């Protein structure tokens with residue numbers, strides 16, 4: 001029997017020499033992305049594995065193969081995906097996520113193209129000291145902005161904050177206890193003043209690991225809530241944010257493949 005990486009349950013030959021992976025958090029977003037890749041680049045799609053939160057579909061496009069794998073939520077599971085896909089030969093990693101904006105000017109459905117991330121996660125500190133920057137590969141950023149221009153999706157390019165928790169780490173008070181540790185109180189205002197655009201939970205891990213390992217990393221996220229306006233995430237905003245992030249990520253393949 002051929003050896004498979006443990007969590008993703010994938011063997012190298014299954015990837016057909018894929019070099020690029022699109023990484024949503026949600027396993028149920030994998031098929032949606034793969035179908036968009038097939039629609040835009042032709043070929044066929046094939047489910048390779050689904051274990052825990054890690055689902056993988058291979059897109060055999062008419063140009064080159066593209067892998068779509070879900071990371072689950074947060075840094076720890078994202079680090080597993082980067083490690084195991086890197087072992088299988090993936091060189092370019094593009095997160096396709098959803099996010100909460102913290103600047104007033106950002107609208108629901110806009111996308112954020114991350115140039116760098118504030119490392120509020122723990123996983124990335126197992127790979128590089130906290131002084132090490134979580135920065136995106138400039139070619140990936142360039143490809144994502146070109147794709148956003150081409151698909152007429154409103155976008156913002158800049159710094160993202162990546163937190164290990166959705167509630168206290170992103171200074172949310174609409175939680176079970178409503179309590180946020182003293183050291184995190186006021187943290188959203190501070191990030192707003194530092195021109196941070198948004199909160200999510202994976203980019204700092206992805207970007208730190210990719211840079212530290214000599215791989216290319218990038219991240220695009222659809223805005224599903226603007227925290228300066230409301231804490232409620234509506235179904236319709238989720239759909240538009242998700243669709244626009246997918247449009248831009250898949251569009252970027254035209255430049256990255």
Ligand code: URA
Nearest residue numbers: 098099100199200201
């Ligand atoms: N994902 C997050 O981590 N935060 C948000 O506000 C929305 C999506």
